[in-house]
Amino acid sequence: MAATMSRPKLVSQVVEQAPENDLTPGQLSLFENLVYAICREDAEVNQANAAFEQLKDRFFDFNEIRVSTSREVATCFEGCSEPRTRALRLISLLQDIFEAIFGFDLESIAKKGAKPAQKQLSRYKSVNDFTLAWIGHRVFGEQTIPVDSGMRRCAGRLGLVEAECAKDTEETRVALEGMVSKTKIDSFVGGLQMVAQKYCHEILPDCTNCTLTKACPESGKFLPPVPVKVAKPKASKKPR
Numbered sequence: 001m002a003a004t005m006s007r008p009k010l011v012s013q014v015v016e017q018a019p020e021n022d023l024t025p026g027q028l029s030l031f032e033n034l035v036y037a038i039c040r041e042d043a044e045v046n047q048a049n050a051a052f053e054q055l056k057d058r059f060f061d062f063n064e065i066r067v068s069t070s071r072e073v074a075t076c077f078e079g080c081s082e083p084r085t086r087a088l089r090l091i092s093l094l095q096d097i098f099e100a101i102f103g104f105d106l107e108s109i110a111k112k113g114a115k116p117a118q119k120q121l122s123r124y125k126s127v128n129d130f131t132l133a134w135i136g137h138r139v140f141g142e143q144t145i146p147v148d149s150g151m152r153r154c155a156g157r158l159g160l161v162e163a164e165c166a167k168d169t170e171e172t173r174v175a176l177e178g179m180v181s182k183t184k185i186d187s188f189v190g191g192l193q194m195v196a197q198k199y200c201h202e203i204l205p206d207c208t209n210c211t212l213t214k215a216c217p218e219s220g221k222f223l224p225p226v227p228v229k230v231a232k233p234k235a236s237k238k239p240r
């Protein structure tokens, strides 16, 4: 088991796991960031980028996606976890936005500023804490950290947050926001998502190959279940 590392050192180690260049597409509009956040939640940056590109390539526009079946849309998310759920979320988001403004141009909402925009967007069923924090940081430059379920699990195991705190997305986000400087947020998110998706699986994390294994107090605690030997039934004695 690794010796307990201080949280600032752990944060630095997580930041170092991020891809060298931030591959997250820049210059996205508020609407595009909402769509991208659905691709990026519980995914690595490459997986999210591939899904985002597929959505733009395979469909004429976002209105076509809105009226497509979840099965058709899910094909764009094939490299990500739970493609059908993501497709349903995206269609629901597009329907909610279209019903509200008869289009997808959210720039008038963006102009209202972070808090009013987030309040308005939070009414959409597909918008969750991760989405709002993603928008807050990427669109409005706020000191906030989008936290998905993989990041939460990994942060708890690493000891970045207490185990109890790691059960709740909002609590984990608030705790992490106090540890990571604004300029490091993108690398921190990219690094923690990479470790969570590649190694720190919910069941049987791959601690042996994990790039944070030396820093992690939980490393090696997740052993595969030992197969239980089933005793053979004794042969019954033949009646004389």
Ligand code: SF4
Binding pocket: 154, 157, 158, 195, 199, 200, 201, 205, 206, 207, 210, 211, 212, 213, 216, 217, 218, 219, 220
């Ligand atoms: S060492 Fe294991 S438990 Fe720790 S972060 Fe890596 S995969 Fe997760």
